[in-house]
Amino acid sequence: MRIEACECLTAFGGTGETVRALLAGRVALTPQAVLGSAGGELVPLALLRERSFEESAPPNWLPALEALAAQVPGEGWGTARRPVVISSSNFGVGSLYAYRRTGDAAHLAYGTPHLCVDWLARQLGWGPNFTTISHACVSAHLGILHASRLLHSGMAERVLVFSFDFLSPFVAGGFHALRILNGGFPAPYAVRPNGSIGLGDGAAFAVLSKRGGDFVIRAQSVHNEMHHFTANQADGQGFSACLLPLQSAAAGMRLWLKGHGTGTLEAGRLEADALAGIFPEAGLVGWKGSLGHTLGSCGLVELAIACSSIRDGRAPGTVGGGQPSFHAGVALQPFSTREMDGVVCASNAFGGAHAAFLLSHD
């Protein structure tokens, strides 16, 4: 499966601005009231530049998505054999919070996944041939997997995978209630007394085809532990079950690893151990200590960053991380990718969901 184009949007801006900021070790997260104008604890959030945390109707993230979509090459998306696979965790659900808070019925028009996506498709000029996937923080990975199946089956000649998640008090309040979004800043894979995550706005797209493009997704894997809503099996077997099928595809390759690395302690340790066990020679990075966790879009946002890093020969380190780390292979500083053959990109989600793929460059 080949990638013809892949770009992202984060609090730093587009792909190039994001990679440059990460290489410089900059942190996009800033302390903000968890419920916006309704107050609450200051927590690390990374919003798009000049975007208000307060919901508007229509949602104030539309212009940014329109600018991102304008970079998608080709025409006729959402028509025959050019399907769009849309993935998100939150869609426009922040609008329902805004409705409850203000009573303004205008917000209701964006509050369900289908209302939000139908509206977005109209705004972006897509036809009706789209599929909508929502599996929390592995949503984008599943979008890539489904796109691959459409291409292999002959039902599509090119597929646009488009993923987005924008923050609102709805989602920030939820993670804060779970206590993993708190006053601390995330330090992915660092050994410390308390874990904490940050949240960030994110959106990205990839155009996939069987021919064309200089990046290749060589293998994909998923696994769902179904052990606990918010915890993994203590022995880490869920992480390994997802990663092991990639091992044979990566045999003989010089790899680096882009982990999920939100800044939680137990999941971070289990993930680092599993990656180190299966790919012992590879360095590990995570970028959510800077960008925040961009939720359902993270797999595609981080794919765009990985592609850009490989193309330019230099990958950002684990911004926000520190020593001691859960594993010696955690890279805190930028490093050259020129001697590498590929990268394993992994994401995780509620319910013990795991997804990963192996990316290489011709």
Added chain:
Amino acid sequence: MIEQYLHAISLVEASHEDLAATRERVRDRFPRGATRRMTQLGLLVSSTLDALSPQPEDTLIYASAYGETCALEGYLESFPTPSPTLFQTSIHPSAVQQAMIGRQSPVREFLPLTGRRHLVGGALIPALISPATRVLLCAGEEKGTWLLERGIASDRSFALAIDLRREPNGALARFGVTPVPDDVPMSDLGLGAFFDGLRDRRDLELVAAPGLLVGLSWL
């Protein structure tokens, strides 16, 4: 030829029943105390999936337009002190996760979908092209309260699950894909109408994507 055979079907309808009534009706299917924190949709989806005994190597596909409506309503009402339990329960594929976590049943591939007008076709396509030996396609909705009054929730509660395989022997029905001209409009078919069609064993044809007609024929 892209095709799959339907080998088993499980349907549960709660119509206009509330959560307490559903819990009382299905509680014998679950371990003691297991239903206490489950949503109505979680109970219904669990009931249908249990009947098909999900296995780790199955591909599991889930479709719901509105998902966990009542948990979502409750979570929104819990502000300014948001409920962590209702937050995690309100997340889209929670109904299936309630079912599978309750069974402690890992599964390799789980594809949760949403949408409305084209959701049935959108769920059938990945089921039909899946490389798995067995695909379980489940779907459902739960009736909302104040979101329903505003027209953005389901007006009925139900769940369905079907067992799809390549093997024709012993099958109840066949799903197949045939080409149609690209300009034939995609079919509008909601989950409720799909549920009714399965319950009544009606043949079905829908344009699931431009150029692709999916047909269901009972054998």
